[in-house]
Amino acid sequence: MSSIRELARRCGVSVATVSRVFNTPEVVSQLTRQHVLAMAAEIGYLPNESARTLATKKSNMVGLVWDTDHRRPGWRHPFLQDILVALKSALSAQGLHLLMLAPDQSAGLDSRQRFLRAVQRHSVDGVVIIDNGSRDPAVLALGDAAVPCVALDLRITGPTCTSITSDNVGGARLATQHLIERGHHRIATITGPARNWPAAERLAGFRSALDEAGIALDEADVVAGDFYLDSGFAAMNRLLARDPRPTAVFAAGDEMAIGALRALHAAGLRAPDDVALVGFDDIEIAALIPPGLTTITQDKTGIGTAAAEAIMSMLSGDAPTPGPTTLPTTLVVRGTT
Amino acid sequence: MSSIRELARRCGVSVATVSRVFNTPEVVSQLTRQHVLAMAAEIGYLPNESARTLATKKSNMVGLVWDTDHRRPGWRHPFLQDILVALKSALSAQGLHLLMLAPDQSAGLDSRQRFLRAVQRHSVDGVVIIDNGSRDPAVLALGDAAVPCVALDLRITGPTCTSITSDNVGGARLATQHLIERGHHRIATITGPARNWPAAERLAGFRSALDEAGIALDEADVVAGDFYLDSGFAAMNRLLARDPRPTAVFAAGDEMAIGALRALHAAGLRAPDDVALVGFDDIEIAALIPPGLTTITQDKTGIGTAAAEAIMSMLSGDAPTPGPTTLPTTLVVRGTT
DNA sequence: CTGAAAGCGCTTACAG
DNA sequence: CTGAAAGCGCTTACAG
Numbered sequence: 161m162s163s164i165r166e167l168a169r170r171c172g173v174s175v176a177t178v179s180r181v182f183n184t185p186e187v188v189s190q191l192t193r194q195h196v197l198a199m200a201a202e203i204g205y206l207p208n209e210s211a212r213t214l215a216t217k218k219s220n221m222v223g224l225v226w227d228t229d230h231r232r233p234g235w236r237h238p239f240l241q242d243i244l245v246a247l248k249s250a251l252s253a254q255g256l257h258l259l260m261l262a263p264d265q266s267a268g269l270d271s272r273q274r275f276l277r278a279v280q281r282h283s284v285d286g287v288v289i290i291d292n293g294s295r296d297p298a299v300l301a302l303g304d305a306a307v308p309c310v311a312l313d314l315r316i317t318g319p320t321c322t323s324i325t326s327d328n329v330g331g332a333r334l335a336t337q338h339l340i341e342r343g344h345h346r347i348a349t350i351t352g353p354a355r356n357w358p359a360a361e362r363l364a365g366f367r368s369a370l371d372e373a374g375i376a377l378d379e380a381d382v383v384a385g386d387f388y389l390d391s392g393f394a395a396m397n398r399l400l401a402r403d404p405r406p407t408a409v410f411a412a413g414d415e416m417a418i419g420a421l422r423a424l425h426a427a428g429l430r431a432p433d434d435v436a437l438v439g440f441d442d443i444e445i446a447a448l449i450p451p452g453l454t455t456i457t458q459d460k461t462g463i464g465t466a467a468a469e470a471i472m473s474m475l476s477g478d479a480p481t482p483g484p485t486t487l488p489t490t491l492v493v494r495g496t497t
Numbered sequence: 498m499s500s501i502r503e504l505a506r507r508c509g510v511s512v513a514t515v516s517r518v519f520n521t522p523e524v525v526s527q528l529t530r531q532h533v534l535a536m537a538a539e540i541g542y543l544p545n546e547s548a549r550t551l552a553t554k555k556s557n558m559v560g561l562v563w564d565t566d567h568r569r570p571g572w573r574h575p576f577l578q579d580i581l582v583a584l585k586s587a588l589s590a591q592g593l594h595l596l597m598l599a600p601d602q603s604a605g606l607d608s609r610q611r612f613l614r615a616v617q618r619h620s621v622d623g624v625v626i627i628d629n630g631s632r633d634p635a636v637l638a639l640g641d642a643a644v645p646c647v648a649l650d651l652r653i654t655g656p657t658c659t660s661i662t663s664d665n666v667g668g669a670r671l672a673t674q675h676l677i678e679r680g681h682h683r684i685a686t687i688t689g690p691a692r693n694w695p696a697a698e699r700l701a702g703f704r705s706a707l708d709e710a711g712i713a714l715d716e717a718d719v720v721a722g723d724f725y726l727d728s729g730f731a732a733m734n735r736l737l738a739r740d741p742r743p744t745a746v747f748a749a750g751d752e753m754a755i756g757a758l759r760a761l762h763a764a765g766l767r768a769p770d771d772v773a774l775v776g777f778d779d780i781e782i783a784a785l786i787p788p789g790l791t792t793i794t795q796d797k798t799g800i801g802t803a804a805a806e807a808i809m810s811m812l813s814g815d816a817p818t819p820g821p822t823t824l825p826t827t828l829v830v831r832g833t834t
Numbered sequence: 835c836t837g838a839a840a841g842c843g844c845t846t847a848c849a850g
Numbered sequence: 851c852t853g854a855a856a857g858c859g860c861t862t863a864c865a866g
Contacts, residue, residue: 163859174837179861189835209618210550211859214842219547221596228586241578249565252599257615259558259596262589278594281546418785445782448755500843511853516845526851548843551858 167205171196182207213283221259222251222471223284223307225275229263238387238415238443239460240290243312246464247288254472259284279307286471289314291356308474310467313358315484320474323484324466328358328440331456331489332365332410335438338454338491339408340373342436348381348406350395350416359387362412362440381406385416392419400427400435407435408497414439414446417453421496431496438497451495459487504542508533519544550620558596559588559808560621560644562612566600575724575752575780576797577627580649583801584625591809596621616644623808626651628693645811647804650695652821657811660821661803665695665777668793668826669702669747672775675791675828676745677710679773685718685743687732687753696724699749699777718743722753729756737764737772744772745834751776751783751792758786758833768833775834788832796824 168175173192180188181196188196199205213219226240237243248258259282263274279287286308309321316323339347349366352359363382370377383398385391392411399406400423411417417439424431431437431451439446439455446453466485474480505512510529517525518533525533536542550556563577585595596619600611616624623645646658653660676684686703689696700719707714720735722728729748736743737760748754754776761768768774768788776783776792783790803822811817 165859175860176837176839176862177835180836183861187835192835206614206618208551208620208859210547210556210620211842212861213547214545214551214844214859215861217842224597226585228582229589236578236582241573241581244578244581245565245573248563248597248599252566255599255602257596257599257619259594260561260585262585262592262594265592277543281543282594283545283547445785448782449786502843512844513846513853513855514851517852520845524851529851545843548858549845551843551860552845554858 162203162205164205164207167196167200167203170203171199217283219283219285220255221257221282221284223279223282223287224258224260224290225279225287226260226290227263227271227275237290238413238441239458242460243290243464243467246461247468248464250465250468251471254468256285256468256472285475286310288312288467288471289316308471308480310470310480312463312467315357320480322470322474322480322482324463324470325358325361325484325486326458326463327486327489328361329365329368330486331440331458331491332362332412333369334489334491335410335440335456336366336369337373338493338497339410339436339438340369340375342408342432342497344408344436345375346381346404346406347375347377347408347410348383348399350383350385350392350399350409350411350420352385352387352412352416354384356387359412366410366412385412385419387413387415389415389419389422392416393423394419396420396423397427400424400429405435409435409437411437411439414441414443414453414455417455417496418445418449421449421453436497442492447494454494454497455492457490457492459489462487499540499542501542501544504533504537504540507540508536554620556620556622557592558594558619558621560616560619560624561595561597561627562616562624563597563627564600564608564612574627575750575778576795579797580627580801580804583798584805585801587802587805588808591805593622593805593809622812623647625649625804625808626653645808645817647807647817649800649804652694657817659807659811659817659819661800661807662695662698662821662823663795663800664823664826665698666702666705667823668777668795668828669699669749670706671826671828672747672777672793673703673706674710675830675834676747676773676775677706677712679745679769679834681745681773682712683718683741683743684712684714684745684747685720685736687720687722687729687736687746687748687757689722689724689749689753691721693724696749703747703749722749722756724750724753726752726756726759729753730760731756733757733760734764737761737766742772746772746774748774748776751778751780751790754790754792754833755782755786758790773834775828779829784831791831791834792829794827794829796826799824 164175164178168178178196181193185193251258261275261278264277289311291313311323313325351363383395385395411420417437420437424435429435439453442455442457446455501512501515505515515533518530522530588595598615601614626648628650648660650662688700720732722732748757754774757774761772766772776790779792779794783792
């Protein structure tokens with residue numbers, strides 16, 4: 161609460177000097193430095209961040225654009241919490257705060273402007289964007305903000321923008337190849353929403369692995385889900401209704417895989433004997449649900465850390481990585497294959 | 498980027514007038530208001546929040562104190578994400594941003610000061626504290642900040658502080674009574690860490706329900722876990738080693754309950770026939786893991802919303818609710834009982 | 835090594 | 851309904 165002026169007065173120095181002991185201590189004499197520091201501790205002086213931001217144009221805050229409001233009810237990022245922990249930890253280690261922005265509420269804005277304006281008003285040093293799972297890429301307008309910007313699982317363009325995502329193509333290929341190695345040659349897939357970037361990549365990886373193995377794909381074996389459990393259930397039911405039915409299924413997300421597993425059980429079938437199943441994500445449940453879901457692991461902590469590093473690298477003047485940064489995925493074999 | 502001065506100049510009015518059209522529009526003539534607004538849109542003027550905060554001492558930011566760094570590795574709040582979504586949504590609806598604070602990095606601070614200082618420097622309008630699961634209540638110093646403050650699952654004192662938690666006593670009683678109604682009279686419990694507030698309450702609820710039913714409790718049937726899966730596994734093994742063994746177990750957290758279930762299976766036993774089991778939390782897995790975990794539901798969204806409401810109510814001048822605000826818990830019966 | 839002064843971009847009594 | 855002016859709490863050339 162006590163201001164720099166008060167502290168300066170008590171120390172008999174100018175506010176400039178006080179400012180220097182907090183910002184460029186090496187430039188002030190040891191004696192005055194110690195005096196100022198001691199007095200600061202005594203009266204509980206703490207520099208006001210708003211004033212600093214106003215004066216320096218640097219806020220030490222990274223904006224987080226995460227649209228919790230326009231979501232379909234029930235939407236839930238499968239492992240956002242893990243990403244957030246890693247992101248916040250890495251940022252915190254550098255003294256950067258993470259500002260979860262509320263969309264600007266001015267009347268007459270389309271949703272894609274609301275976050276952009278919130279970003280601009282707050283002098284954040286950078287922004288990280290998390291896929292909101294909505295069909296409306298409200299958020300892409302942020303490419304226009306002249307601020308370092310990293311998007312997770314979302315394509316974004318702009319001179320200060322970059323993206324981070326898992327190796328979805330590679331992961332899907334691993335999953336598919338694993339099924340092939342298990343001897344399957346009639347392999348179906350349950351996909352995510354067509355316009356979702358990771359979903360598209362996983363489908364592409366699936367196709368390419370099949371192709372490479374010379375296995376033909378019946379398009380009726382490609383059934384669309386929406387990443388939610390229920391859609392996996394429904395999709396598996398459609399697959400089971402086929403005659404003959406596929407002997408293996410690659411579900412492009414663990415939640416859907418678990419829905420698919422339920423459909424199997426409901427039909428009196430079991431994995432892997434009747435149908436082999438592999439998922440994608442490696443969420444906590446995957447290891448816990450019997451017989452254990454074979455799946456592709458995303459490096460959740462790595463994603464959060466990479467996002468922080470991308471921001472910080474741009475903050476220190478580097479150009480953004482041109483293409484998306486892709487994190488390795490790995491196969492973890494459990495009971496369903 | 499264009500400042501209020503620039504906009505004023507272009508409109509031929511004073512900066513005071515421009516400020517008024519954004520803050521108290523009803524006080525300026527319709528004509529100038531429209532003119533200013535139009536010009537603002539044209540040149541892309543947006544008020545600078547740091548400057549506003551500096552001038553008004555109100556930041557429209559709520560600080561979030563969530564210590565991701567001092568956690569034991571692997572610690573993971575079982576449903577923080579759900580709380581966060583609700584909290585952020587409710588805050589956003591009122592135009593409040595959520596600032597995830599990095600602890601102050603000044604040398605020579607003990608950890609309990611770091612967050613307090615971060616709070617003080619940022620002129621946040623309020624702060625919400627999330628239990629960091631650490632034994633060191635680093636965070637309790639925040640009771641000293643002269644700022645509205647709500648803590649989740651954590652006791653905090655101070656003239657501007659209040660707490661929010663689930664009805665842990667009531668929930669534990671429900672769980673225990675349910676077991677009693679199922680005919681059990683030898684009921685054990687797996688507890689959380691003794692100094693954890695919800696853990697203590699759940700144990701108290703468990704005891705009181707037993708008491709009320711005139712059922713004696715062998716203290717060897719109270720075994721301590723730490724809320725993690727592995728501790729549930731270990732605890733159940735200890736319980737199974739008893740002779741005779743308990744016929745029912747109340748685990749004070751779902752993760753531990755799932756660990757307990759695994760221990761059961763590993764011993765070739767099943768729930769509910771050999772041992773009945775009820776958990777606490779109702780995390781996603783509870784419904785998914787066969788045979789379905791009977792548990793106590795916490796209102797995760799309600800907790801986040803209540804936190805936002807408590808803050809906002811204090812922001813509008815109300816005194817903090819004196820005691821902790823307690824959210825109802827409910828029993829959901831599934832396959833393990 | 836230190837100080838005086840201007841400036842960062844806003845808000846808000848105070849007059850009119 | 852509007853403007854001139856002081857003030858919010860800092861930083862940073864510029865001099866010395």
